Amino acid sequence: MLNNIYNIFFIPEIFLACSSFVCLLFGLFLKKNAFRQTSNLAVFVLLLTILLVYYDSESNFANYKSLFSHSSFINFFKILALLGSIASIIISKDYFLGVKLKNFEIPILFLFSTLGMMLMIASNNLMSMYLAIELQSLSLYVAAAIKRDSISSAESGVKYFILGALSSGILLYGFSLIYGFTGSMNFDDISLYLSKYDNLNLGLIFGLVFVMVGLAFKVSAVPFHMWTPDVYEGAPNSITGFFAIVPKIAAVALIYRFCLVPFENFYLEWSQIILFLSIASMFLGAIAAIAQSNIKRLLAYSSIGHIGYILIALVAANDDGIKAASIYMFSYMIMNVAIFAILLSLKVKNEYLINISDLKGLSKSNPIVSLSISIIMLSMAGIPPFIGFFGKFYVFIAAIEQELYVLSVLGVLASVISAFYYLRIIKIMYFDESKSEGIINFHISFQSKIILSLSLFLIICFIFYPSLLINISASLTI
Amino acid sequence: MIDWPLVSVIIFLPLIGALIILFIKEDELTSINIKWAALLATLGTFILSLILWLQFDYSNPSYQYEEKFRWFDDFNFFYHVGVDGISLFMILLSTFLTPLCILASWNNIKKRVKEYMLSFLFLETVMIGMFASIDILLFYIFFEAVLIPMYLIIGIWGGNRRIYASFKFFLYTLLGSVLMLIAIIVMYRNTSSMSIEFLQGNYFSYNTQLFLWLAFFASFAVKIPMWPFHTWLPDAHVEAPTAGSVILAGVLLKMGGYGFIRFSLGMLPEATEFFIPLIMTLSIVAIVYTSLVALAQTDIKKLIAYSSVAHMGIVTIGIFLVNQQGLEGAMMQMISHGLVSAALFLCVGVIYDRMHTREIEFYGGLVQRMPLYATVFMIFMLGSVGLPGTSGFVGEFLVIVGAFKFSSYVVIGAAFGIILSAVYMLYLYKRIIFGTITNNKLADILDINTREKIILIPLAISVILLGLFPNLFLDPMRLSLELIITNYEIANAK
Numbered sequence: 001m002l003n004n005i006y007n008i009f010f011i012p013e014i015f016l017a018c019s020s021f022v023c024l025l026f027g028l029f030l031k032k033n034a035f036r037q038t039s040n041l042a043v044f045v046l047l048l049t050i051l052l053v054y055y056d057s058e059s060n061f062a063n064y065k066s067l068f069s070h071s072s073f074i075n076f077f078k079i080l081a082l083l084g085s086i087a088s089i090i091i092s093k094d095y096f097l098g099v100k101l102k103n104f105e106i107p108i109l110f111l112f113s114t115l116g117m118m119l120m121i122a123s124n125n126l127m128s129m130y131l132a133i134e135l136q137s138l139s140l141y142v143a144a145a146i147k148r149d150s151i152s153s154a155e156s157g158v159k160y161f162i163l164g165a166l167s168s169g170i171l172l173y174g175f176s177l178i179y180g181f182t183g184s185m186n187f188d189d190i191s192l193y194l195s196k197y198d199n200l201n202l203g204l205i206f207g208l209v210f211v212m213v214g215l216a217f218k219v220s221a222v223p224f225h226m227w228t229p230d231v232y233e234g235a236p237n238s239i240t241g242f243f244a245i246v247p248k249i250a251a252v253a254l255i256y257r258f259c260l261v262p263f264e265n266f267y268l269e270w271s272q273i274i275l276f277l278s279i280a281s282m283f284l285g286a287i288a289a290i291a292q293s294n295i296k297r298l299l300a301y302s303s304i305g306h307i308g309y310i311l312i313a314l315v316a317a318n319d320d321g322i323k324a325a326s327i328y329m330f331s332y333m334i335m336n337v338a339i340f341a342i343l344l345s346l347k348v349k350n351e352y353l354i355n356i357s358d359l360k361g362l363s364k365s366n367p368i369v370s371l372s373i374s375i376i377m378l379s380m381a382g383i384p385p386f387i388g389f390f391g392k393f394y395v396f397i398a399a400i401e402q403e404l405y406v407l408s409v410l411g412v413l414a415s416v417i418s419a420f421y422y423l424r425i426i427k428i429m430y431f432d433e434s435k436s437e438g439i440i441n442f443h444i445s446f447q448s449k450i451i452l453s454l455s456l457f458l459i460i461c462f463i464f465y466p467s468l469l470i471n472i473s474a475s476l477t478i
Numbered sequence: 479m480i481d482w483p484l485v486s487v488i489i490f491l492p493l494i495g496a497l498i499i500l501f502i503k504e505d506e507l508t509s510i511n512i513k514w515a516a517l518l519a520t521l522g523t524f525i526l527s528l529i530l531w532l533q534f535d536y537s538n539p540s541y542q543y544e545e546k547f548r549w550f551d552d553f554n555f556f557y558h559v560g561v562d563g564i565s566l567f568m569i570l571l572s573t574f575l576t577p578l579c580i581l582a583s584w585n586n587i588k589k590r591v592k593e594y595m596l597s598f599l600f601l602e603t604v605m606i607g608m609f610a611s612i613d614i615l616l617f618y619i620f621f622e623a624v625l626i627p628m629y630l631i632i633g634i635w636g637g638n639r640r641i642y643a644s645f646k647f648f649l650y651t652l653l654g655s656v657l658m659l660i661a662i663i664v665m666y667r668n669t670s671s672m673s674i675e676f677l678q679g680n681y682f683s684y685n686t687q688l689f690l691w692l693a694f695f696a697s698f699a700v701k702i703p704m705w706p707f708h709t710w711l712p713d714a715h716v717e718a719p720t721a722g723s724v725i726l727a728g729v730l731l732k733m734g735g736y737g738f739i740r741f742s743l744g745m746l747p748e749a750t751e752f753f754i755p756l757i758m759t760l761s762i763v764a765i766v767y768t769s770l771v772a773l774a775q776t777d778i779k780k781l782i783a784y785s786s787v788a789h790m791g792i793v794t795i796g797i798f799l800v801n802q803q804g805l806e807g808a809m810m811q812m813i814s815h816g817l818v819s820a821a822l823f824l825c826v827g828v829i830y831d832r833m834h835t836r837e838i839e840f841y842g843g844l845v846q847r848m849p850l851y852a853t854v855f856m857i858f859m860l861g862s863v864g865l866p867g868t869s870g871f872v873g874e875f876l877v878i879v880g881a882f883k884f885s886s887y888v889v890i891g892a893a894f895g896i897i898l899s900a901v902y903m904l905y906l907y908k909r910i911i912f913g914t915i916t917n918n919k920l921a922d923i924l925d926i927n928t929r930e931k932i933i934l935i936p937l938a939i940s941v942i943l944l945g946l947f948p949n950l951f952l953d954p955m956r957l958s959l960e961l962i963i964t965n966y967e968i969a970n971a972k
Contacts, residue, residue, distance in 0.1 A: 467551040
């Protein structure tokens with residue numbers, strides 16, 4: 001393999017980077033339908049990348065000077081991120097055309113951001129990790145502000161950028177401290193160096209805290225979540241969909257790897273931080289979402305709550321925790337893909353749906369759609385027999401394996417609170433009488449319909465054959 | 479014995495019916511097809527569940543008709559279902575009441591018939607599945623899935639305060655059951671097994687048992703419901719449509735009692751011994767307090783709802799006496815209450831359909847216009863009071879006999895509650911049935927029609943059957959209950 005220089009193009013990241021440039025040129029030279037064609041090409045490229053990731057099990061190129069690492073956990077999350085990206089490009093295509101946002105750069109931005117995420121997940125070095133984070137964030141800043149003539153979109157872009165830059169700064173400062181006190185950038189070397197010591201010195205603790213803050217910002221864990229609702233609200237719906245589905249996957253994988261690889265022996269130090277982030281996220285996500293009237297803000301708080309549960313599994317820090325994280329992340333992605341596929345096809349009086357109260361009467365005009373939304377909501381609330389329940393179930397198994405009883409009880413209590421606002425959506429669709437019927441239109445393209453049906457199928461039918469996913473996630477090593 | 483998966487067929491037949499209904503287009507003409515499809519599916523389930531009873535081996539205390547498949551590869555979770563003496567009648571109760579519910583909603587559910595029937599069929603599947611599960615995870619999934627259709631039934635087809643009631647019902651019961659989830663995982667971690675059969679061998683240390691017991695208690699005490707966790711029940715009952723109340727009172731409350739027998743008694747005997755005084759106190763308070771509250775109600779449904787809490791108090795006393803009479807009495811009381819309270823709610827539904835009010839003040843002298851109605855209502859009323867010859871008597875009598883072995887204070891409390899139940903039921907009956915018609919609106923009220931007869935007469939027959947031939951029901955469950963008592967005594971003798 002090494003002898004053949006052409007094989008370098010079959011490394012998924014390099015392939016994706018090169019193809020992104022090809023897509024860029026392709027879009028540039030197209031006269032008509034540039035957006036649509038580029039989107040299709042982007043989806044095709046991502047599909048190929050998934051194949052490459054799947055078959056690229058032993059590639060040494062990927063570990064270039066041990067900047068990147070290689071494991072089943074990384075591959076799983078890479079594939080998850082790629083799938084999320086594909087789904088969000090497909091479901092948002094019609095929306096972009098609908099709001100006349102036809103810049104062909106959008107799918108390209110998604111591609112670059114996905115590339116950044118793949119590098120993020122795989123990074124094994126502080127420097128490559130930072131660069132990967134910046135690559136994905138920069139693309140996302142631009143994407144948030146892509147609707148240039150809309151104040152809210154520009155605002156959300158700028159907000160995201162400023163806060164993101166701040167967090168990157170903090171992250172970088174933490175890196176410099178860690179580098180300064182260990183003398184290495186490489187995760188494995190740091191781990192080796194630290195294994196000689198029983199406890200961290202003050203500088204390293206500071207470095208660790210700074211990095212944790214930066215990463216907490218990226219996964220939007222409380223108290224570093226402030227940007228999430230605003231950015232979700234301001235950005236165009238389809239960009240919000242992308243934000244909700246994909247970057248979370250990469251950030252979660254990164255925070256897992258950062259805690260469990262270089263600092264695996266200093267569980268007590270980082271677990272306190274994660275424990276707090278987890279409890280705060282679950283409760284704030286649950287309580288703050290109750291008062292929301294905007295569906296995008298509600299989903300933002302819901303995603304904050306979900307992050308809280310995933311962090312429980314990180315606090316557990318055992319094999320079951322890794323399994324739980326991958327199952328939870330999978331279910332999170334599927335549920336968000338499904339709900340955004342619906343939101344991006346629902347129009348109220350020719351405007352895309354924003355207010356939750358506009359869902360009134362949907363159960364009469366569109367029984368199938370409202371049934372689907374209800375199932376997704378119940379699944380997000382973690383009610384069996386849907387997939388969301390199994391995500392939470394595995395998280396709690398991991399937590400109890402580590403004897404985190406208090407954390408588990410707090411977790412289930414938060415899930416009861418959060419059930420309230422998920423139920424509220426069902427209530428608005430089914431229980432409230434609506435006088436104005438027929439103002440809601442549901443137009444969905446064939447491709448999004450396939451994505452939606454597939455994700456609904458997974459949400460409902462996971463219970464019948466759970467082993468398919470569970471066997472994969474049980475075999476993951478970090 | 480039967481060599482085909484009878485239990486699974488019974489569990490999933492309603493779901494198959496639901497899938498068929500999903501593809502029937504709903505409009506004015508076809509909604510009758512939906513109703514028939516639902517009725518046939520539930521009737522088929524009922525007939526199959528009768529086979530379960532006929533083929534039941536009375537001499538076998540453990541599970542019968544077992545089916546076991548691997549479900550999760552990484553943990554010992556199985557799709558494991560079966561029936562023993564305890565779950566047999568719970569399943570029969572579910573399958574018996576659901577077709578009656580479909581019939582009871584035949585004419586008075588006019589909007590969204592399709593969703594309504596789907597909810598009921600889904601509800602039946604999860605109810606039966608819950609009683610038939612031998613794997614705790616499976617049990618838990620069915621236990622919580624019950625919330626979904628019930629939430630919709632109360633919320634969509636309920637009364638004026640339906641939204642408040644449905645949220646209260648959902649969140650209250652969810653809070654209880656998520657704590658049970660934690661307990662289940664702790665159990666699994668300690669034993670690496672999720673089999674109810676296996677876990678009934680006392681594997682937990684004393685302190686673990688106490689915590690597990692409290693977690694299960696949170697779930698079942700809300701479900702059954704015990705005072706002071708009962709406040710969701712009157713709201714849910716009053717706002718739910720008639721058929722919703724029937725299922726709620728008839729089956730869902732029994733899930734709590736069933737859970738107490740299976741989990742608290744079966745798996746956590748030492749903790750149960752420790753907490754018996756608590757349960758007895760709460761039960762007696764529940765019986766006396768809710769009976770007095772029932773006396774003061776002006777809404778018929780609310781009165782019956784409070785009487786349910788009182789009757790369930792007798793059930794919890796019976797269960798936690800942990801002797802043969804007490805447990806048999808509790809089981810009989812649960813079956814009897816399932817039939818009687820369901821029938822009472824159906825009776826209320828009959829006059830509610832005609833007059834659209836449940837105020838006691840509104841009615842009076844119904845016997846003049848509705849003699850047949852007055853007769854069946856009387857049977858159920860007496861069943862609720864516990865008159866000898868009706869089903870209510872057997873359960874209450876056995877519980878009191880059992881309670882004498884435990885403490886005479888408990889007997890006094892329980893007996894006081896029984897007297898009070900006679901007071902409020904007879905007083906209710908007097909006010910709405912006897913006398914002359916004072917309200918002009920009642921002047922041309924019609925007696926029960928054929929459909930209502932088909933619903934009420936089987937219930938009346940079974941109430942009397944249960945009262946006259948209790949052994950028909952006690953024999954199959956006797957050995958299973960004995961097994962639980964023996965395990966309990968062995969564990970506590972150590």
